[in-house]
Structures are given as C-alpha cells and as structure tokens.
Amino acid sequence: MKDYGCENIRNICLLGHGNAGKTTLAEAMLNVTGATDRFGSVVDGNTVMDFDPEEIKRKFSIMTALAPVEWKDTKINIIDTPGYFDFVGEMLEGLSVADGAVILASGKDGLQVGTEKAWAAVNERKTPRMFLVSKLDEENADFSKVYNQLREKFGNSVIVLQFPIIENGKVKGVVDVPKMKAVYVNGKDITYGDIPAGLADEAEGYKESLSEAVAETDEDLMEKYFSGDPFTEDEIEKGIKNGVKTGQIAPVVCSVSVQKIGVTSLMDAIVKYMPAHCEKEKVKVLNAATKEPVEIKIGEKEPVVVHVFKTIADPFVGKISFIKVITGTLLPDSSVYNVNKEKAEKISGIFIMKGKQQISVNKLVAGDVGAVAKLTVTDTNDTLATKENAVLVEPIVFPEPMLGMAVKPKAKGDEDKIGNGLSRLLEEDPTFKMVLNTETKQTVIYGVGDQHLDVITSKLKNKFKVDVDLVDPIIPYRETIKKKVKVEGKHKKQSGGHGQFADVWIEFEPGPTEDLVFEEKVFGGAVPKQYFPAVEKGLRESMQKGVLAGYPVVNLKATLVDGKYHEVDSSEMAFKIAASLAYKEGMKQAAPVILEPICRVEVYIPDDYMGDIIGDLNKRRGRVLGMNPQEHGIQQVVAEVPQAEMFRYATDLRSMTQGRGSFTMKFERYEEAPPMVAEKVIAEAARNREADEE
Numbered sequence: 001m002k003d004y005g006c007e008n009i010r011n012i013c014l015l016g017h018g019n020a021g022k023t024t025l026a027e028a029m030l031n032v033t034g035a036t037d038r039f040g041s042v043v044d045g046n047t048v049m050d051f052d053p054e055e056i057k058r059k060f061s062i063m064t065a066l067a068p069v070e071w072k073d074t075k076i077n078i079i080d081t082p083g084y085f086d087f088v089g090e091m092l093e094g095l096s097v098a099d100g101a102v103i104l105a106s107g108k109d110g111l112q113v114g115t116e117k118a119w120a121a122v123n124e125r126k127t128p129r130m131f132l133v134s135k136l137d138e139e140n141a142d143f144s145k146v147y148n149q150l151r152e153k154f155g156n157s158v159i160v161l162q163f164p165i166i167e168n169g170k171v172k173g174v175v176d177v178p179k180m181k182a183v184y185v186n187g188k189d190i191t192y193g194d195i196p197a198g199l200a201d202e203a204e205g206y207k208e209s210l211s212e213a214v215a216e217t218d219e220d221l222m223e224k225y226f227s228g229d230p231f232t233e234d235e236i237e238k239g240i241k242n243g244v245k246t247g248q249i250a251p252v253v254c255s256v257s258v259q260k261i262g263v264t265s266l267m268d269a270i271v272k273y274m275p276a277h278c279e280k281e282k283v284k285v286l287n288a289a290t291k292e293p294v295e296i297k298i299g300e301k302e303p304v305v306v307h308v309f310k311t312i313a314d315p316f317v318g319k320i321s322f323i324k325v326i327t328g329t330l331l332p333d334s335s336v337y338n339v340n341k342e343k344a345e346k347i348s349g350i351f352i353m354k355g356k357q358q359i360s361v362n363k364l365v366a367g368d369v370g371a372v373a374k375l376t377v378t379d380t381n382d383t384l385a386t387k388e389n390a391v392l393v394e395p396i397v398f399p400e401p402m403l404g405m406a407v408k409p410k411a412k413g414d415e416d417k418i419g420n421g422l423s424r425l426l427e428e429d430p431t432f433k434m435v436l437n438t439e440t441k442q443t444v445i446y447g448v449g450d451q452h453l454d455v456i457t458s459k460l461k462n463k464f465k466v467d468v469d470l471v472d473p474i475i476p477y478r479e480t481i482k483k484k485v486k487v488e489g490k491h492k493k494q495s496g497g498h499g500q501f502a503d504v505w506i507e508f509e510p511g512p513t514e515d516l517v518f519e520e521k522v523f524g525g526a527v528p529k530q531y532f533p534a535v536e537k538g539l540r541e542s543m544q545k546g547v548l549a550g551y552p553v554v555n556l557k558a559t560l561v562d563g564k565y566h567e568v569d570s571s572e573m574a575f576k577i578a579a580s581l582a583y584k585e586g587m588k589q590a591a592p593v594i595l596e597p598i599c600r601v602e603v604y605i606p607d608d609y610m611g612d613i614i615g616d617l618n619k620r621r622g623r624v625l626g627m628n629p630q631e632h633g634i635q636q637v638v639a640e641v642p643q644a645e646m647f648r649y650a651t652d653l654r655s656m657t658q659g660r661g662s663f664t665m666k667f668e669r670y671e672e673a674p675p676m677v678a679e680k681v682i683a684e685a686a687r688n689r690e691a692d693e694e
Contacts, residue, residue: 001068001352001359004075006278006300006367010270011077011324013098015091015121017114018083020104021134021257023049023061025266026080028257032188032264033069035354039258048355049080053462054455062087062455064094064310066322066353066369071267077369083114085659086452089398089431093310093380095121096396097324097369100244100274101129102266107141107254111149113659119154120632128244128274132266133254136164136171144202147252154250159213160206161240161251162265165196171256174265175199177206178236185261213249214239237272244273277367283326285383288339288390296327296391300365304328304336306384307393308375313424321378322353322371323364326393330364336384339392341377345384349373380430398430400664401446403650405453405470414466418443421464425456432456439552440474450651475644476597477681478670479546480555481590484509489582491574502574503564504535508586511557514670516540520560527563527575534572535560538579547587548594548678549685554670558583594678595670597643603653605661607633612656620645621674640668644677 014022023042026049030036040047045056049065061082069076081094095101103118105111122129133146143164151158162174165182173184175195180203184191195203215225217239224231231239243249253269255262282295285305296305310322323330330336334347351358352370364370378384381395409418422434422445433446447453453470461467486507493500504527511517518536520527527535543553563578601622605613614624614637622641630636646665653661673681 001070001075001361003363004365004368006298006365007276008074009077009276009365009367010074010274011079011097011099011277011367011369012270012274013079013081013094013101013127014104015081015095015101015114015118016083016104017106017109017112017118018060020083020106020109020112020114022080022083022104023047024257025102025104025132025134025255025263026065026067026078028255028260028263029069029076029078029267030067032260033071033267035067035069048357049078051356054458057458058455060084062090063312064090065355067355068352069267072271074271075368076267076270079369084451085114085117085654086447086449086455088117088448089429090310091118091121092396092398093322095125095127097307097309098127099277099367100270101127102132102270103129104132104134105146105150106138107133107136107143107146108138110142110146111153115150116153116660123247126247128247130161130244130251130253130269130273131158132262133252134257136166136254137256137259143254150252156213157243157248157250159210159249159251161210161269162253162262163199163202163206164254164256164262165199171259171261174254174262175203176265177203177210178240179233180207183265185259185264187260190264210236210240213243217242217246217248241273241275245275245279285326285391285393288392291392294391298327298366300329302327302366303386303389304330304384305389305391305393306330306336308378308380308382308384309396311380311428313427318374319427320371320373321375321380322369323384324369325364325366327366329366330370332362337387337390338375338378338382339385339390340379340382343377344387345375345378347372347375379427396430399448399662401431401433401448401452402663402665403449403453403648404435404444404446404473406440406442406444406473407457408469408471410467410469414468417464417466418460418468421460421466422456424464425459429456437473437476439476442473444473445470448650449654472647477549477551477673478554478595478597479548479551479587479592480553480595481508481510481587481592483589483591485586485589486561487582487586487589489578489580489585491578491581499566499569500571500574500577501564501566501569502531502571502578504560504575504578504582505562506535506539506579506582506586507559507561508583508590509557509559511555514554516543517557518560519557522560522562527560527565531565531570531572531575532560534575535579538576539583541576542580542583546592547584548592549682550689551594551685553587554595558586594673594681596673596677596681598640598668598671599643599646599665600668601639601641601646601649601663601665603637603639603661603663604630604634605637605657607635609657609661610635610637613637613653613661616652616656617641620649642671642673642677643667 031039064081079094081091101122164171165173182193215222278298287294305326306323308321312320351360383393435444490503546553617639622639625638628636
C-alpha cells in the first residue's frame, strides 16, 4: 500500500442495528478494491473483519475491526463496529476516531433501535454521516419505505443520492441522482445509461429535494435556486460536501453487498463528500497541567499527538494498542511520552490492521489509524505525545456496566487463573468491570447485558483455559436491634492452676451510627479499666455475625454498666468471651431485625414507556421519588428500590423499552426488610449453614 497524505485518508465508521449488513458491506468494499481475492461470508465465518473465534461461533460482530482499502487515490479506513447493544463500548471506540459514518438500515427491517442509537451517537460527536439502505435483494425489501421512515424520524436533512433499479424482482443497478444517470452493475462490469422511464418521476422528485438541500448550504446557491437556474454538477458536489460536513445533509445511498451493487457508488460518495481529518485544521485537546481546553494545529510536521482508542489483550501476541494520529507523524523506533501515566513509552514497529492481519508501515501520518504492540503502561483512552507538548485528547466516555453476576469456578483452585484472565480482559474492554467483594468473598463481574457477560466467560474458557459459572451475587444484608435491653455475660472456667473468670453487665440499644458506639459507666471499679478494651474488642468481633442470619450487625450502642472480676483468674481473653456471651443474649432479647440495602435508581426512557417503567418499579417494591423531563423526549425517573429486586434489571429494562432505556444505580442506605423478605433471608441462611456442615 502506497503512502497517503492526510487529505487523501478517510476514516469511515460503519454503524447500525445488529444484522444490518455492516460486515458484509466491508467485505464487498475489500473485494471490489482488490484488497481481498475472495468474498468472505459471515455465515461461513471467513470474513476479514469477524476474525475472533467468538464472532465466528456466534455469527455476528463483537469487536470493532479495521481494514484499509484504496479507491481513486484515496485510502479509506473501514471501521466495522458491532450493532448489538451489549458491545456499545466497541462502537464508541470506533466512532471516536471516525471522520465520517455510514449508518446502515436494512431494506427489509427499515428503521430500528440501532439506527436511532447510531444517529444519536453521531449527533453527539457532530460526525458527518450518510445512510445506506442495505439488503435490497431480500424479500419484502422496500427502499422508498425505509427512506420515508428515515426522513420522518431524522428530518429534512435526509436526502437521496442513489436509489435502486429493480427489474423482475432483482436489483440491476442504481440511479445516480446528482448526475441523473443509471448505473448498471453485472459482476465487475459497470455500465452507465439513461434512467428507466418508469423511474424518471421518482428521480425528478429526489433531484428536487437534493437541489433544495444544496441551495440551503450557501447564499449564492440559494439565490441561483430561487432564480430558477439549474445547478452545475460541480455546484451540486460542492453543496453536498458542505452540507455533509456541517450536518445539514445526510445523504442516502443503497447497496446489495453480496452482488457488489452500489458498493463503488458508495466509495465514490465517501471520497467526494466525507471530510478528511485535516479539514478540521485545528482540534480541541486539554492542557495536561491545567486540564483547560486548548487547540492544536493538525499537520504532519506538528509535534506528534496520538490517541489510543482500543486495546486487544492476546495471550500469545501480547497487548496491541489501536491508535489514531491526531497530529504530527509517528515513526517506528521512536520514543513518546504517555501523558496520562507520565511515563515514556518506546514505539518499536508500527502497523496497520486488516482484520487480524498486521501490515508493517514506515510511518503513520496525522489522520491515519493503525496499531502498535507491546506498550508497557499504555491503556485505552491514553494520549501519547512529547513531554514538551503534553496535551490530553478528550477521552471516550463509556457507559457504566450495570448487569452484575458473581463468578464461580467450576474446578477448585482456579481462583488465580480466573483473576489473571479477567484482568487481561479488563485491559481490552472499558465497559467491563470486576469487583472483589471482601464481605461476601465473591468476584462480581459487571457487563452491559447478558450477551456481554456470556462472551466474557466464553473468552475466559477459550483464551485462558478456565471454566466458570455465573450466579446471582450475594446481597449484603445487615442486622440490627430495635429495643433496649440489659444482659449479663458471665465466663467462668476452672481447670487446675489458673482459672478464667469475667462477668459483665451490658446495656444494648439502637445506636446513632453504623459503627459500634461503646461506652462504660462502671462505678467503684467493678470492672478494672484495663479490661474495657477487651470488652469492646469482644463486641466488635461478635458483631461480624448477627443472630438471625449471620449478617454483620450495625447501629448498635453498647454500655458496660457493671460486672465482676477476679484478681487471679480474670484476663483480657476472659472479658472478651464474657462480652461475646452478653452480645448473643442481648441480640436475641432486643428485637433483632434484618436490614436490606436500598439503591437510588435513575432510569432514562422515552416518554412512551413511562407507565410501564413506573408500574415495574412499583412491582419491585420501589418508591418513585420524581420524574424529570430531559432533552430529546427522554424522561428521567428517580426511585429508591431494594437491591435484591434489581438483579436482572439491565435485561428487563432493555426488553421493556426495546433497548431504548438506560439506568444508573448506586447504594443509598439500609432499611428494615419487610417480614416476608426477612423470613426468606433467615431461611436461606439456615439452609446454607446446613449445607456447610454436611
């Protein structure tokens, strides 16, 4: 592959709902441009982009993959992203380095949730975009229906540049609206002709909408449009390019990737209308010292700034860091400075990725994407620059994973292997989180959804040779008391020589704080001062287990009021034991109760789902605290819900809202559990105790 300057590079992200045809389109682009000599198939598991064993097994994309193609003196870096919501982190990584996006919508399925999410993501980043209506060879595919859905949902910026020519139920080519020509495709042969008579009116209608959209991009063009003069081909091209750059125009093209129809027209549109990275001239970054926004110039001769947007942790190859050169030129065998970690990194080889294939290159210029291997301290979202010019590229903001499950090894003694494997997977997936819960002795992993966690456990098995089950995490209940009681704890043991003796009277009552409040009101030295710490220690150790279900005890106040000691037989140990005896008796008498953790939950949903969501939260014993309208017709519902009722909420919310809803959750406080819940918790604890004893 020859060297390309920044102005001849296009980084194009393929977005859309799962199964919209992104990977097949990428395969067609690679094949048409001669980058591959065979046309791979997702079903057969031999595409360039879906190379991971998990993707081949499941027959859909899980990771963002890259491949370059050369077309008309331009290098197009294809960034193929997954459409399934569980892998949203991968989509955000790909989009973060794209200078343009192609959003695919299936000719049969039309506008789907994934289409809406892709549009929202490009809008947020202000990324130039175009739509591609795919799979027009499938039964019941309908281009105009899909176009009308897109225009209705996303407004008048949606403009047709191409639509299909269908004869006897088969797609034969496309109509090029700007040129008002028919483009026929037969294998590799492309011929141009007049628009079929039956499509002339449709073409005229699309041309009129296009002319109107072009007129709105420039005052001179607007004047010309109103004077009734037709636009020249150059004016149309310039208008579309400006409109795409500013977001005023979102062109619609179409393809049948399997027959390679519309693929060359799509690449022509990408080269003509999608901007190069350097067209921005300047890019906003953060000053490393002050974290204030600053602008830096884009140019191949500027000091180098590189953004690491993705990491692959391979047990054999080691760590591969995917990068985009924001400005400057990155050379092999050079040193860079990791601004986030404040450490130097050595760049050995540089390569571009074509699926899993690494192709060595002698440099990466501003605007290009590639990869480097074996960086020691660098992670996803880090910036590599020079120490003198230390700036930070704005990090990709990843959603917080909310579906948590505990990992249980199938074989004893695999804990270390699990820890090592999960740590490696954490490096490559910022939407995956692992928490070691010291109280419940469980490793809890958090993902975006069921598919996400399934892939993680599958990778653990195949990459790191460790088999695990996923189980519900243990809820960290607590116990406390509701009454004030005064009890005695007496420890007396005679066994030749020194005996053991301690006698304490302790008042137990509900305390003001979660931690133990210990006081002493002993008169006349009934218990000498040196034993007070032993009494407190005995109580603290005993509080680790409550009398109902063995959960830690909170909100307890204990006052040592009286006792007895023996000059010879009393000891710290004896008073510790006496205190624990008093604790057991006191807890039983003081009306012990189970406390359950309550979480603050914020749910974000479109208006239409409000009733369903509130009804569902009520079923989960939740209390809705308020509703706050957000922008774009989204409502925020704030509620407090017991943690025990929120296990599968990530999955349930997705099915209730077709994937349109999201939520955050954080621990708020403990509250007394209702009798029915408490009974279940106590019974479960008793069962577990019996199982442990067997």
